[in-house]
Amino acid sequence: MDDQNKSGKWSRRDMMKGLAGVPVVGAVLWAGAAKAAKQKESRENILNTLNINASAPPDSGPMSGDPIRLGIIGFGIRGPQLCRALGFATKDWLKSMKDAADKNPNDTRLSSFLEQENLNIQITAVCDLFDVRAQEAADSFSNDKVKVKIYKHHQELLDSKDVDAVVIATADHWHAPIAIAALAAGKHVYLEKPMTHGITETYALQEAVKKYGKVFQVGHQHRQTQSFVTARDVIEKKILGHISLVTANTNRNSDNGAWQYDIHEKANPNTVDWKQFLGNAPDIPFNAEHFFRWRKWWSYGSGLSGDLMVHDYDRINCVLKMGIPKTVVSSGGIYTHRDGRTVPDVMQINMEFPDFTTGSSREAGKEIGMTLVYSATLGNQYNRTTVLMGHDASMELGSDLVLYADSNSTRFKDMLEAGTVDANVPLYRYDPSANAVDGITSATSKYFADKGLLYTYRNGRRVDSTHLHMREWLSGIRNGTPVSCGIQEGFEEVMTAHMGGLSYKLGRRIEFDHAKNEIVPVDGHDLDQVLVAEMDNFV
Amino acid sequence: MSPPLHCLLTFEIKGSLLDMTTDNFHSNQRSAITLMRLLIGWHFLYEAAVKIFNPNWTAKFYLLSAESFTKPLFTWLASDGLITTVDFMNILCLAIVGITLVLGVFERLGALVGIALLLLYYFAHPAFPGASQAGTEGSYFLINKNLIEAAALYVIYLCPTGQYFGLRGFMSPASLKTSSN
Numbered sequence: 262m263d264d265q266n267k268s269g270k271w272s273r274r275d276m277m278k279g280l281a282g283v284p285v286v287g288a289v290l291w292a293g294a295a296k297a298a299k300q301k302e303s304r305e306n307i308l309n310t311l312n313i314n315a316s317a318p319p320d321s322g323p324m325s326g327d328p329i330r331l332g333i334i335g336f337g338i339r340g341p342q343l344c345r346a347l348g349f350a351t352k353d354w355l356k357s358m359k360d361a362a363d364k365n366p367n368d369t370r371l372s373s374f375l376e377q378e379n380l381n382i383q384i385t386a387v388c389d390l391f392d393v394r395a396q397e398a399a400d401s402f403s404n405d406k407v408k409v410k411i412y413k414h415h416q417e418l419l420d421s422k423d424v425d426a427v428v429i430a431t432a433d434h435w436h437a438p439i440a441i442a443a444l445a446a447g448k449h450v451y452l453e454k455p456m457t458h459g460i461t462e463t464y465a466l467q468e469a470v471k472k473y474g475k476v477f478q479v480g481h482q483h484r485q486t487q488s489f490v491t492a493r494d495v496i497e498k499k500i501l502g503h504i505s506l507v508t509a510n511t512n513r514n515s516d517n518g519a520w521q522y523d524i525h526e527k528a529n530p531n532t533v534d535w536k537q538f539l540g541n542a543p544d545i546p547f548n549a550e551h552f553f554r555w556r557k558w559w560s561y562g563s564g565l566s567g568d569l570m571v572h573d574y575d576r577i578n579c580v581l582k583m584g585i586p587k588t589v590v591s592s593g594g595i596y597t598h599r600d601g602r603t604v605p606d607v608m609q610i611n612m613e614f615p616d617f618t619t620g621s622s623r624e625a626g627k628e629i630g631m632t633l634v635y636s637a638t639l640g641n642q643y644n645r646t647t648v649l650m651g652h653d654a655s656m657e658l659g660s661d662l663v664l665y666a667d668s669n670s671t672r673f674k675d676m677l678e679a680g681t682v683d684a685n686v687p688l689y690r691y692d693p694s695a696n697a698v699d700g701i702t703s704a705t706s707k708y709f710a711d712k713g714l715l716y717t718y719r720n721g722r723r724v725d726s727t728h729l730h731m732r733e734w735l736s737g738i739r740n741g742t743p744v745s746c747g748i749q750e751g752f753e754e755v756m757t758a759h760m761g762g763l764s765y766k767l768g769r770r771i772e773f774d775h776a777k778n779e780i781v782p783v784d785g786h787d788l789d790q791v792l793v794a795e796m797d798n799f800v
Numbered sequence: 801m802s803p804p805l806h807c808l809l810t811f812e813i814k815g816s817l818l819d820m821t822t823d824n825f826h827s828n829q830r831s832a833i834t835l836m837r838l839l840i841g842w843h844f845l846y847e848a849a850v851k852i853f854n855p856n857w858t859a860k861f862y863l864l865s866a867e868s869f870t871k872p873l874f875t876w877l878a879s880d881g882l883i884t885t886v887d888f889m890n891i892l893c894l895a896i897v898g899i900t901l902v903l904g905v906f907e908r909l910g911a912l913v914g915i916a917l918l919l920l921y922y923f924a925h926p927a928f929p930g931a932s933q934a935g936t937e938g939s940y941f942l943i944n945k946n947l948i949e950a951a952a953l954y955v956i957y958l959c960p961t962g963q964y965f966g967l968r969g970f971m972s973p974a975s976l977k978t979s980s981n
Contacts, residue, residue: 279969282838282903289842289898293849300854367875 303681310676311664311689314494321733322740324381329735332386332424332448334415334439335431336394337553338522339453343428343480344402346727348377349384351401369723377728380735385423388412390534391552393527414537415439419446426476426738428731429453432561433568434542434793437462444473449738451731453480454575455567455758456751459789460780463755470748476737478744479751481575482730488662491691492580492649499620500664501651502672503628504581509573510645511565511637519598519606519639520556520568524549542793550601557602559762559795564604565637566591566761573635573647574612575746575754580649580658581619583631585753586612589760589771597640603795606639610761622653622671635761654688661692756780759792766791822959834961836952837901843949844914845898851891858887866924867931874924893917901956904966911957918950 331347333340341351350358358371384402387409389395399409412418415435419427419442426449429439437457443450456479457463470477483489495501513519528549535547542560545551555561556568578584593608612633621628636645649656653672657663666673668684676682736742760771760780772781780788822830851857860883866874877886893913900910925931927940927947938945962968 275969278965279904279967282841282966285838285842285902286845286899289845289902290849293846294853296850297853 306681307676307688311495311500312498313491313500313689313691321729321736322742324378324732324735324739326381326739328381328383329738330383330385330423330425332388332412332418332421332427333384333398334388334418334427334429334443335435335453336387336389336398337391337430339480340389340394340428340430341398343430343451343453343727343731344384344398345374346377346725346731347382347384347428348380349402350374351397353397353401373723373725377725378732380728380732382735383407384409386410386412386418386421388415388418390538391525391528392532393525413534416442419443419448424448426450426735430480432538432555433563434458434540434561437466438540440477441466441469444469444475444477447473447475449476449734451478451480451734452751454751454754455563455571456755458561458563458567459792460756460759461789463752463759467748467752476734476744477748477751478730478734478737479746479748479754480727480730481572481579481746481750481754482727483572483576484579484745485726485729485733486660488658488660488691489576489580492656492658492662495656495662495664496580496619499622500654500672501619501649501656502653502667502670503621503623504619504631504649504651505628506650507577507581507631507633507648508645508650509577509633509635509647511569511573511635511639512642512645513639514642518642520554520562520602521598521600522553524553528552543795557600557604559603559793562604563758564762564765565593565606565608565639566610566765567755567758569637570608570610570635570761571754571758574633574757575750576647576658577633577649578750578753579745581617583614583617583633585756585773585775586633586760587615587773587775588613589757589764589773591761591764593637593765597638605765608635608637608761608765610635610764612757612761619651628652661690663687663691664689759788762792763788766794820958820960822961822964825959830959830961830964833956833959834904834965837904837907837956837961840914840949840952840956841898841901841903841907841910843898844894845902848891848894848898851887851894858883859890860887862924868923868926868928870923870926890917904962905968905971907962907966907968908957908960911953914953915950915957918946918953922946922950 333344336344341354344350345354355371358368358374361368362371383406384398385407387395387398387402388411389398395411399411403409410421410423412421418424419439427439427443428451429436429443430453431439433455435458436452436455437459440450440452440456441462457466530547533547533549533552535552538552538561539545551558551561556564562568589610589612591608591610593605595602595605596607598606612635613630614633615630617631618629619631646657646659649658652667653670654667655665657665664687666677666682666684666688668677670677670684673682673688677684682688730746733742733744737744756773760773763780763783764771767783767786769783771783773779774781782788822833825833860878863874863878863883863886876882894917897910897914897917900906901914922944927942927944929941960968963971
């Protein structure tokens, strides 16, 4: 061999050493291709089996025609947010967002706002019981064409001929009275959640919506969230099997998250219409804390059950359509913010649906009934996701959606045995935000965003879900298209919340009589009174 | 016949960095470096292959999860206007490193490209104290596997072996032939 080398010819060994890499390249490329093909085949198999239709809700109708003239009733915290969703931001907000965007290029709040579709509306009227806020709205939203008029009392605003529709974002105890008056005055209504503060007024509002035939939408904007539409498809295709348990949670650990809002320095009996604020609440002297932090007292707010549980309940109800629970048991206490509040800051609400089923992959009659557990604390921020637990699979639901097969599933038994499905690896993941980069800034914002309450996505673009929800309401007014959270959805949401509050206050199980469509009376108690009374009256 | 021990452990650098060779290495030293070259080449080539054959693959989320002072750079690379090019260049570079190292041709170029890629990966998720090292399975302080592989590629850059085991031998036929030392 050495002889051949010296003579300058190629030996077999030389050739092998020179070309040894060539088959290696081929082998590695083949291995890579085989792996990719296997992954693709496995993925396609699963997707074909699941056949999930990941789609957005249909767009609401066109916003053309004459501008709709809106009155804003309540311009505290949620009111300005709703106005931004409508395309109207205060001067202060625009300035602070510009500063934030200058500091942090990833902060897209201002650009998202500016890119929002023009909904072709005019804000013509505003009513807030705190003069400073009403003035801020009027100063910010008035322009050359339209001057925003300030009304001292909501009834004056409702009597105005310059208002076609109203947005109500007051304290809870004013929701139903103002909404009923608005409908009676011929105005369309967008009403913040919870729909009502008491039981009797809930039926009165239901009657008013039927009687006056105006477009009525409750502010559960997550119904626009794309992942929830996909989740509905997952349920309809019976991928989860029979769901026996759903858990939904609130974990917030900040002053803002515990409703400990700022008290405005200019608030005093001269700038706040205190008597009007009190309405049907107990008559007490002016109290700025009660005015700005009304969510902490049963007299004006609804506690965790009416304030936050309703979000979770309605998120599940729009996916499962399970309606009002048969029974509710609540417990909790004031464990993290002993600051004079009367509503609990830790609360668990167990809702039973003994006749409900999402379909079964097992023998008929074996599986029926479901519990929804809502668990909340305002003293911890650990992220507990919403999980729908079925015999065949579990679904984590938020702004995205993740499915895991259950290792003892009947439906996926063959795939689990064949190894094409692994119970520890997501069976399916749907993330409508996959192409978007977010700039969410506060802990409370993140809490809402994780639940799909803040933003959703259309064609890869982040959109404020409240914007879409209000657009849907405006399209109902303009084009007669349906709304997704009307009086029936609101009725189910708020009756469930009332049952949660009653159970907590009375320390007993509360039942709903579906035949009579009412909460079963509790001997010796006026449930309306129990619901809004401060806890000192009971314990 | 075996050389004296000191010849096994030392070699004389000839000329500049660019025309550095392993001609004076003991064959076992060359074999060891060749083995390392093949292993790293295999690693890069397979990484390239799984990405080439998976049309849904993108570096976007890896780039967006970048930490440390380089975050703005990687966020920019992940932007909609650039990500297609970035994905293509990443796969192309991985393939160049893999093919040159496995075939033993232009492997010094391949080694430099590989070092550049690995440093990018390193700085996207540096093993700095306090930085979360998502996706890694071990414990690292400043030094991680990306950095070690980059250092190994530097050795390959300094000690080319393609003329002894690889296509480059056909360009300089004398080198391919079995060496007696």
